[in-house]
Amino acid sequence: xxxxxxxxxxQILAAGRRMTLRCTQDMRHNAMYWYRQDLGLGLRLIHYxxxxxxxxxxxxPDGYSVSRANTDDFPLTLASAVPSQTSVYFxxxxxxxxxxxxxxYFGPGTRxxxx
Amino acid sequence: xxxxxQPTEMTATEGAIVQINCTYQTSGFNGLFWYQQHAGEAxxxxxxxxxxxxxxxxxxxxxxxxxxxxxxxxxxxxxMKDSASYLCAAMDSNYQLIWGAGTKLIIKP
Numbered sequence: 175x176x177x178x179x180x181x182x183x184x185q186i187l188a189a190g191r192r193m194t195l196r197c198t199q200d201m202r203h204n205a206m207y208w209y210r211q212d213l214g215l216g217l218r219l220i221h222y223x224x225x226x227x228x229x230x231x232x233x234x235p236d237g238y239s240v241s242r243a244n245t246d247d248f249p250l251t252l253a254s255a256v257p258s259q260t261s262v263y264f265x266x267x268x269x270x271x272x273x274x275x276x277x278x279y280f281g282p283g284t285r286x287x288x289x
Numbered sequence: 290x291x292x293x294x295q296p297t298e299m300t301a302t303e304g305a306i307v308q309i310n311c312t313y314q315t316s317g318f319n320g321l322f323w324y325q326q327h328a329g330e331a332x333x334x335x336x337x338x339x340x341x342x343x344x345x346x347x348x349x350x351x352x353x354x355x356x357x358x359x360x361x362x363x364x365x366x367x368x369m370k371d372s373a374s375y376l377c378a379a380m381d382s383n384y385q386l387i388w389g390a391g392t393k394l395i396i397k398p
Contacts (some may be wrong), residue, residue, distance in 0.1 A: 216293065216376070216388035217332070232385070264331060276384055277322070280331040 176200060178281035180265050186287045187255050195250045195284050197265030205270035206248040207278065208232075208240060210261040217264065223248055224270055255288045262286075291315045293389035295377045300395045301367055309362045309375050309392045317382020321353050321360045324376040326391065332376055336362070364394075372396045 178199045187193050199206065204225045209217040209232075219232030223242040237259060239251045248267075252259055262285050266278040292314045301307040313321065320339040324332035338344055338353035338360060350363040362375055374391040381387055 214390060216390045217378075217386075218388075219385060222385070270384060275337070276319070276380065277334050277337060278386065279334065282331050 178265055178267055178279060180263075180281040180284050182284060183282070184285040184287075186289065187252075189255055189257060189288055191255050193252045193255055193286070195252075195263055195265075195286070197248045197250070197281055198246050199248075199265075199267045199279075199281075200246065201267060201269075201279070202245060203267035203269050203279075204245065205268045205276075206242065207266040207268075208238070208248070208250045209264045209266065210234065210259075211264060211283075212261050220250065220263075255286075257288045260286060260288045291379075291381060291387045293377055293379060293387055295375075295389040295392045297390070298393045298395065300397060301364075303367055303369060303396055303398050305367050306363065306365050307367060307394065309364075309377075309394070311360045311362070311377035311389060313358050313360070313377070313379040313387070313389075315379045315381040315387055318355065319380040319382065319384055321351075322378045322380065322386065323351055323360075323362045324378065326374045326376055328373070335375075367396050369396050369398070 181196045207222045208220040221240040223229045264283045265281040268278045295311045323335040326332040336351035343352045348365045376391045377389040378386040
């Protein structure tokens with residue numbers, strides 16, 4: 175693979191169910207991000223990780239959790255999905271190091287519908 | 290607070306030139322990014338400015354004025370494939386991107 179992959183591409187989920195969105199990158203970027211994108215709003219940061227083993231909260235973290243066990247993977251978990259979490263979810267990564275460009279590169283997205 | 294403003298929608302003609310403006314207010318500043326996003330797809334990187342001035346990259350150019358908190362993306366020789374949303378994002382002091390809602394550009398033949 176080259177770049178960032180996300181799975182699943184789309185999912186319909188019943189409210190109250192647990193769901194994990196997967197994200198994997200092969201660019202050896204140290205920083206990774208999860209955003210949600212809703213119509214009429216800009217991308218909103220959910221959680222981020224500047225390096226393996228560390229994570230941080232973004233603008234809209236409630237209802238979501240992440241882990242960063244290694245450089246390549248950054249899964250996003252919805253513990254108990256609610257309809258307001260219906261959105262398109264994008265994972266991104268960047269080289270956040272001295273001399274790095276900090277340019278974020280995006281995965282193809284996961285379209286999640288919570289009923 | 291932190292804020293990015295850009296027009297919601299613009300219309301232009303194939304072969305013409307269009308300028309998409311963006312104003313920003315952030316806590317600290319580490320650069321201004323422009324991304325292109327076609328409907329149903331992921332954002333893709335177009336340009337990055339951290340110093341004042343114009344950066345040219347083929348048909349696309351991006352300008353930054355740090356003192357005015359202002360940037361624009363200039364698209365020349367418009368093609369139908371340029372129909373997309375254009376996202377402006379400013380990087381704050383924590384190296385987090387603050388995103389505008391995007392400008393939907395409609396190209397007419």
